[in-house]
Amino acid sequence: MKLIDLFKSKSSFFNKDLKSKKEVIDFLADNLLNQKIIKSKAEFTKAILAREKQDSTGIGDGIAIPHALNKTVLDATVAFVSLKKPIEWGSLDNKPVDLIFMIATNGTDGEEHLVALSQLSTHLMKSEKQAQLRKTKTFTEFKAIFAEEKKTEVKLVATNKHFDVIGITACPTGIAHTYMAQEKLLESAHELGLTAKIETQGRRGTEDRLTKEDIDNAKVIILAHDKAIAGLDRFNGKEVIDTTSKDAIYNGKKLIENFKDNPKKVVIKAAKSKDDDNSDFSLKKFKDIKGNLLGGVSRMLPFVVAGGIILGLGFLIDSLTGTTGGNLGVTNEFAGILSGLGKTAMFMMVPILGGYIAYSIVGPQGLMPGIIAGMIADGSGGFLWGKFSNDNMWAALWSRILPNNIPTTSGFIGAMVGAYVAAFIVFGLTKGMSKMPKSFAGVRDIVFIPLLSLIGVGVSMLALSIPLGYAMFGMQEGLKWLAYQNLIVLVAGILGLMMCVDMGGPINKIAYVIGTLTVGAAANKGIYIEFIQNGTTYNYASIFMGASMAAGMIPPLGIALCTVVFKKTWAAKERDAAKANWLMGAFFITEGAIPFMVSDPKRISVSALVGGTITGLLVGALEIGLGSPHGGVVVFPLLRSFLFEGQLGVAMGIVFYILAIIVGVAIMALILGFWKTADIKKGKLLVESEIVKKEKVRVAKKAIRA
CATH class of the missing domain: 3.40.930.10 (Mannitol-specific EII; Chain A)
Incomplete structure (x- = not known):
């Protein structure tokens, strides 16, 4: 219109x-x-x-x-x-x-x-x-x-094909002032005989996006905004006028004329944006598999962590009141309140994973179809998969058209695949509709693309759900087979190693996600291995979560212990910084080790891998399961050793778990400390004390020569 x-x-x-x-x-x-x-x-x-x-x-x-x-x-x-x-x-x-x-x-x-x-x-x-x-x-x-005028086309400079004046306009609502400021800057530039290109970051998204060539060759750069600008790092090292949209509207001509002497001129030093909604929309984004997966996992973690801890507290309250078996967490009324809240958060774990993987590839338009792909993969809500019941005509609406007993829920595997499918669909629709008139841009972005991407991802996931379901089923059955062959110790050791490979990176996150799939697995269609002990049913696969958390605590705690035991091998600043690792390690924040790993990747990585692997093997051998995905020492009461029955299983689970962590931490600290000590003696590593000693020797020799 x-x-x-x-x-x-x-x-x-x-x-x-x-x-x-x-x-x-x-x-x-x-x-x-x-x-x-x-x-x-x-x-x-x-x-x-x-x-x-x-x-x-x-x-x-x-x-x-x-x-x-x-x-x-x-x-x-x-x-x-x-x-x-x-x-x-x-x-x-x-x-x-x-x-x-x-x-x-x-x-x-x-x-x-x-x-x-x-x-x-x-x-x-x-x-x-x-x-x-x-x-x-x-x-x-x-x-x-208000009759339509023929829009004057912005002309390039004839000699070099570059714009004289460039800029970005943005206001909180993304409507009036964004476009008014753009119009004023274009008009002012033309009055001064200059060519101009102004990017807008408004309700329609980014329009007239500035390229690297535009930025590198502009004579005047004006950022007129009342909210944060996406992609500010594009201007790093450039002199720009950083002002408001109001200033551009009323003083556009003066801003351009007085660019060289304007007091609002600054040199941009912006960090590279990790979640730039307005970054280049291209197939290159699909190639960054590591970044895309981390984008989804990082957004999923708050749901898993908060939901899992609250769910674990519900289990703990019921456990303390004597409840056992399948009613754990839902018998006591207060426990039920916590468990219900925790389950609600956990319910969103896989959909959020799918949504934000797609979001990291194609931006906000990928969020909805990505979430839907995750919900379809996980069977969230019960509308699509399951068993048909006359009591609930809304249940299993898709399962009715398929043969019985075919696995269709694929969990996080399906969410990752579905997110890529959703992103490809959004990418294709956006490119295909890119030449629509601007007056239809809103309808395109709010109606056409969401509607067609929803239909597209629905049809795609209906076709993919059977092979993906079999893939998830195969992984679960494979892990069960390892457990029945008494090889679960090996899996726990591998998970322990993976948790320490990159300490918060993609390999660490894969191991962690495998562990989280055992938390509330019977209800969440995760990894579930039934273990019955004195009439009470447990998830034996929760050993995977126990191994993942214990191993994830090793790197920060190992570094902290090493700075105490091998004090002379560390600089004073490093020792001070490592004090925080006691707390981070205790609460399962593996990332506390990253700054140290960056400065000494070989020694810290190898020592952490050994310590984490041994801890994982111990947790597996002692059959320690954990019913919460995060929390460190806070959730230790939820530990259980399946080697023992009843409350003794809980008590011994906590004792064995602490023992496994102590062993892993000690091994890491000893390997790291002796390695650093040996390299200092060989002259391969210099620390603060050695540098001071060498400087004193140098000064003394100089004094003797004098």
Whole structure:
């Protein structure tokens, strides 16, 4: 829809005598109600006034654009009134207003709200149109002012094909001021005989994106924004004017003219953005498998950690009150409250994994289909997979069309594959619709791409669910076979090694995710190996979680212990920094070891691998299971050694677990300490004390020679 189509003759008024802001809003709202454009004046004016409280809609130059997107609106309309005498509106430039445009939309009939605000703001930037509006007496003249103009094409500099002036504009709402600032900077540049390209980061996403070539060859760079700019690191090392959108709107020409001497000029030093929603949209993103998987896992972890700990507390409360077996966590009322909250968070674990893998590849448009892919893979909600029941006609809606007993839930494996499928679908749809007119951009992004990507990912996951389900089933059966062959110790050792390979990197996260799949597995379709002891059923596979957490505690604790036992092999600053590792290690924060590994990768990595592997093997050999995915010492009461029965299993589980960690930490600390000591003696490693000693010798020799 075009802006001109939103104006109506019976809702446009000229040269009215209204005395205040409230009187103007009431006058226009009454008219909209009488014209049956809105259903409720009270509800509509409430929405208008709520928007005014957020920030004045007086955009300056005597113009105000009050607006509301509200369900009471029946027909998208822009009402207009010009006043005999200007009134106070609290405008950006502190001047009274005499031209008021009231936008009324409901959000259900396309992007009228976005079109109205952005296009209206752009038109009203031009002083000649403002003058025409103040002289206009009829609706015909009024509409003629907003008739579509042939847009002047921005021309490149003939000699080198580069732009003289570039910039970015962005405001919190991403509508009016974003596009007004862009228009003003383009207009000012052209008045000065310069070419310009201005990127906008608004409600439509990033438009007119600046390339590296644009940035490297520009003479003037202006960042006019009222919120954080995505991709700021593109300007690292460049001199830019960093200002507000308001400054660009009212002083655009001065900013360009006085670029060299402008006090707002700064040199950008921004960190590389890890989650740049507006970064280049290309197939290269699909190749970064490590980064994409970590993007999903890092966003999934809060759900797993918080949900798992709360779920574990529910289990713990029931355990302390004497509950056993399958009713653990749901018998005591307070335990049930905690368990329900924990389960809700854990329920979202796989969908969030899928959603944010897709998000890391194609940005926000990938979030919805990625989450749906994860939910389909996990069977979340019970709508798609399971067994049909006459008592619940909404259950197993997809399973009904498949043969019985076919595995269809694929958990995190399906979520990862489904996320890539969702990203490819979004990528294809976005590229295919890239040439749609800007007026349809909102409908494309809010309706077409989400709708078609949902259908696409649904059809794809329906086809993929059987092979993916068999893949997950095969992994579970393989782990069960290892357990029945008494080889679960080997798996625990491998998980312990993986936890210490990159200490928070992708290999560490794979091991950790395997462990988390055993937490609440019977309900969450994770890895479940039934173990019955005195009539009570346990998940024997929880040993994987026990091995993962114990091994993950080794690197930070091993480094902390080494700095105490082998004090002379560490610099004073390193010893001070390592003190924090006692706490981080105790609470299962493996990443505490990363700064030390970066400075000494060989010694710390090898010693951690040995310590973590031995700890994993011990946890497996002592059959220690853990029912919580995080927490370190906090969740030790949830440990259990399956070698013992009843409460003795809990007690011995805690004792053996602490023993396994102590052994792993001691081994790592000894290997690391003796290795560093040997290398210091060989002259391969210098620490603070050795450097000081050598400096004293050098000074003494110099003094003797003198």
